[in-house]
Amino acid sequence: MRKHLRSRRALGIAVASAVAITLPGCAREVGGGGDGGSGGEASPGITDDSITLGITTPLSGATAGPGTCTVAGITAYFGAKNAEGGVEFGDGKTRTVEIEALDDAYDPQQAAANYDQLKDEVFAMTAGLGTPTNRAWRDAAIADEVPQVLIMTGDPLFSDAEESPWQLGFVPIYQNEGEAFGELLASSGQDHKVAILSQNDDYGEGYVEGFTSAIEGADNIEVVEQLTYEATDTSVDAQITQLAASGADVVFNAMSQVPLVVSALQKAQQLNWKPSWFLPSNTSSPGAVLEPGGGAAFPGIYSVSFAKAPASPAFAEDEDVKAYLAALPQYGNYPDPPAFPHCQWSWMVGATLEQAFSEMTEPTRENFMEALRSIEDFQAPLMLPDTTVNTTEDGQPAVSTVVVQKYNGRGYDTVESFE
Amino acid sequence: MARVVEAPASSAASSFRRRPWVRRAGPLVLLVVLVALPLMLPEGANDTLARIGVFAVAVLGLNVVMGYTGQVSLGQIFFLGLGAYVTAYGVTNDWNIVLVFVLACLVPAVVGLVVALAAARLGGLAIAMVTIALPIVGVPLAKRLSDYTGGSQGLSARFTDAPEGTGLYDDQWQLYLVFLIGGTVFLLTRNLVRGRYGRAFAIVKGNENVASSMGISPYRYKVLAFTIASLIGGVSGFLYMVVVQYTSPETMSFGHSIELLVAMVIGGAASIVGSILGGAFYVVVPDLTNAIDPSLTALLQGALLLVVLFLLPGGLASLPRALTRGRRRSRAGRGPAAPPTTPSSTTGSGTAAEEPETERQGHA
Numbered sequence: 022m023r024k025h026l027r028s029r030r031a032l033g034i035a036v037a038s039a040v041a042i043t044l045p046g047c048a049r050e051v052g053g054g055g056d057g058g059s060g061g062e063a064s065p066g067i068t069d070d071s072i073t074l075g076i077t078t079p080l081s082g083a084t085a086g087p088g089t090c091t092v093a094g095i096t097a098y099f100g101a102k103n104a105e106g107g108v109e110f111g112d113g114k115t116r117t118v119e120i121e122a123l124d125d126a127y128d129p130q131q132a133a134a135n136y137d138q139l140k141d142e143v144f145a146m147t148a149g150l151g152t153p154t155n156r157a158w159r160d161a162a163i164a165d166e167v168p169q170v171l172i173m174t175g176d177p178l179f180s181d182a183e184e185s186p187w188q189l190g191f192v193p194i195y196q197n198e199g200e201a202f203g204e205l206l207a208s209s210g211q212d213h214k215v216a217i218l219s220q221n222d223d224y225g226e227g228y229v230e231g232f233t234s235a236i237e238g239a240d241n242i243e244v245v246e247q248l249t250y251e252a253t254d255t256s257v258d259a260q261i262t263q264l265a266a267s268g269a270d271v272v273f274n275a276m277s278q279v280p281l282v283v284s285a286l287q288k289a290q291q292l293n294w295k296p297s298w299f300l301p302s303n304t305s306s307p308g309a310v311l312e313p314g315g316g317a318a319f320p321g322i323y324s325v326s327f328a329k330a331p332a333s334p335a336f337a338e339d340e341d342v343k344a345y346l347a348a349l350p351q352y353g354n355y356p357d358p359p360a361f362p363h364c365q366w367s368w369m370v371g372a373t374l375e376q377a378f379s380e381m382t383e384p385t386r387e388n389f390m391e392a393l394r395s396i397e398d399f400q401a402p403l404m405l406p407d408t409t410v411n412t413t414e415d416g417q418p419a420v421s422t423v424v425v426q427k428y429n430g431r432g433y434d435t436v437e438s439f440e
Numbered sequence: 441m442a443r444v445v446e447a448p449a450s451s452a453a454s455s456f457r458r459r460p461w462v463r464r465a466g467p468l469v470l471l472v473v474l475v476a477l478p479l480m481l482p483e484g485a486n487d488t489l490a491r492i493g494v495f496a497v498a499v500l501g502l503n504v505v506m507g508y509t510g511q512v513s514l515g516q517i518f519f520l521g522l523g524a525y526v527t528a529y530g531v532t533n534d535w536n537i538v539l540v541f542v543l544a545c546l547v548p549a550v551v552g553l554v555v556a557l558a559a560a561r562l563g564g565l566a567i568a569m570v571t572i573a574l575p576i577v578g579v580p581l582a583k584r585l586s587d588y589t590g591g592s593q594g595l596s597a598r599f600t601d602a603p604e605g606t607g608l609y610d611d612q613w614q615l616y617l618v619f620l621i622g623g624t625v626f627l628l629t630r631n632l633v634r635g636r637y638g639r640a641f642a643i644v645k646g647n648e649n650v651a652s653s654m655g656i657s658p659y660r661y662k663v664l665a666f667t668i669a670s671l672i673g674g675v676s677g678f679l680y681m682v683v684v685q686y687t688s689p690e691t692m693s694f695g696h697s698i699e700l701l702v703a704m705v706i707g708g709a710a711s712i713v714g715s716i717l718g719g720a721f722y723v724v725v726p727d728l729t730n731a732i733d734p735s736l737t738a739l740l741q742g743a744l745l746l747v748v749l750f751l752l753p754g755g756l757a758s759l760p761r762a763l764t765r766g767r768r769r770s771r772a773g774r775g776p777a778a779p780p781t782t783p784s785s786t787t788g789s790g791t792a793a794e795e796p797e798t799e800r801q802g803h804a
Contacts, residue, residue: 082695129690129691130684133686222586253580
């Protein structure tokens with residue numbers, strides 16, 4: 022009996038397969054979406070009353086902290102907007118914005134799989150964190166003509182409109198940060214000797230490139246020593262000792278490792294070397310870096326930023342900050358005070374997308390990209406004065422302006438000049 | 441073969457499977473299904489199947505060294521990454537694709553051989569320690585050699601778009617490539633572990649002293665198994681580039697090596713089918729947990745792992761055996777009329793090489 026059943030099943034499969042081979046054409050009608058973009062036909066993920074956005078970002082693993090923030094901010098922003106009825110689009114319709122977020126655990130392979138899963142359901146991909154995880158499906162997004170916009174990576178490739186027609190980065194690229202400090206230093210009017218210590222990869226090189234381009238031609242700035250270290254090194258004591266001997270009064274320190282920055286600050290104090298420091302935005306946290314490192318011992322510690330710090334007393338009464346802190350637990354599923362700036366950035370991504378939506382006259386991805394690339398000097402909520410969203414400049418991410426800030430013993434204040 | 445007593449059902453099944461026309465038609469039916477499947481399925485399913493194929497091959501390589509030969513290897517992802525980097529580098533430099541494929545197999549195999557020549561001299565857990573070093577060294581190495589690897593930004597290589605004239609979609613073409621290359625690897629590996637080498641591997645796994653007394657050099661066979669595993673890892677790296685088309689240092693991060701190991705144990709150690717199931721587990725579970733709740737993926741995956749290991753210690757591949765055993769036990773409990781069965785008798789119908797292995801995995 023069982024034998025009979027098996028052979029029947031085998032026969033069935035064989036027949037089914039034979040039929041399938043003779044009729045390959047009719048199997049695929051739905052797939053391959055994304056082309057057929059010309060004309061006013063709506064792209065996937067958008068209807069007359071709603072639009073869906075996709076995110077792939079690390080929600081588990083080592084980068085889960087900032088990754089969770091990249092989802093929480095934008096979800097809170099549009100959650101609050103949806104509660105008011107939705108977002109008004111340029112074609113006169115009001116739509117609610119849904120967010121579909123998937124975890125990629127910072128694994129490029131999983132990020133690409135998430136993209137494959139989302140691309141036919143969502144109108145655009147946005148806000149995801151990570152360079153490799155965004156690069157993994159960049160080519161596919163270009164081929165499928167799916168927007169991959171306002172993503173959280175300092176990789177300049179995503180902001181090159183020629184190479185990446187369907188992409189746009191959000192946060193400043195590494196060069197922007199180095200450049201901002203270089204300009205401040207060059208305009209100080211005093212003579213400075215600079216020592217440079219940078220991580221030996223694209224991160225460190227980006228910072229140094231921005232800095233050196235800004236001080237080019239400035240007679241008052243002299244780079245007296247330039248050293249590198251490897252991201253996997255456990256100590257930079259040797260480099261700090263060598264730099265201290267150079268007699269520099271400013272250290273440009275392009276390091277991405279928090280423990281190394283702390284030990285670098287400590288080593289300099291041991292050597293009784295008290296220069297001013299520049300630290301990148303992601304390794305300049307007052308609580309995690311400067312307090313353990315004894316930052317108050319130095320004449321000045323500078324970093325850059327473009328977002329208001331919600332925990333700072335200076336912004337306690339700020340309307341933007343209040344609305345943000347209220348929405349984050351209510352709509353963003355993020356009950357704690359935001360631990361990473363990515364929460365604020367993601368909120369700004371929401372505001373920037375709304376700005377683009379308001380200029381969108383057709384419900385298509387092409388039209389959206391046009392609208393997105395035409396935002397000029399938009400002051401998103403939570404942005405510091407003198408920083409704006411500007412998407413019209415090729416080669417630059419949406420936010421390319423940063424302000425230099427100086428450590429005041431507890432937090433940071435924006436400074437106009439180097440003192 | 442200690443097939444003393446057999447349950448009627450399984451003997452019927454095995455005699456059915458031994459019939460000549462079934463033996464010939466079985467693979468043919470499988471082939472037809474494999475040819476038809478990519479044409480019938482939607483794009484998303486094809487992508488998932490292709491990724492399952494990639495990691496099934498990687499798990500298969502791990503199975504050769506660990507499941508069949510019993511040597512703990514925690515470095516398999518390094519060979520996948522190496523194969524992927526060789527492929528990406530070759531493709532971006534416009535080398536002939538066949539040459540790229542051969543190099544993606546040979547380079548990891550040679551590296552594996554060199555590592556194994558040293559590592560296999562050490563006993564037991566020392567090999568595991570040496571293999572741990574591979575992905576730990578691999579990630580910073582890939583970042584430093586940025587002229588060849590693209591540094592932490594990685595390398596993209598899009599070389600598997602469906603050729604003009606085939607009328608296929610890209611995902612269909614990629615799946616065919618995975619079926620063709622992965623299928624060949626599976627076939628060759630199956631023949632390997634069922635033949636002379638497979639028996640030697642099993643004896644080395646069982647007892648190295650016995651192996652030596654039979655004239656089988658444990659050292660030589662460990663090196664061989666490790667080299668083959670590295671080669672298969674390289675093939676899976678090539679397939680990784682076929683499907684994912686991008687590699688970065690993250691590809692070979694140490695965590696993935698553990699995930700591969702988990703996938704092998706879950707699928708079923710020392711089992712060809714288990715390797716496929718392991719690959720499916722590796723790929724499908726993250727998608728599944730994402731569908732349930734993206735913010736709880738790690739927790740759900742851990743829970744699922746515990747459940748599977750608790751219910752099926754021999755892995756998913758032992759599910760049919762567990763089912764027949766359960767059915768027989770319930771039948772035996774029902775009345776004295778049930779045929780007497782010895783619990784230790786092997787009821788599977790595998791061949792000689794596989795049988796002692798499947799028997800042992802229950803205790804692993």
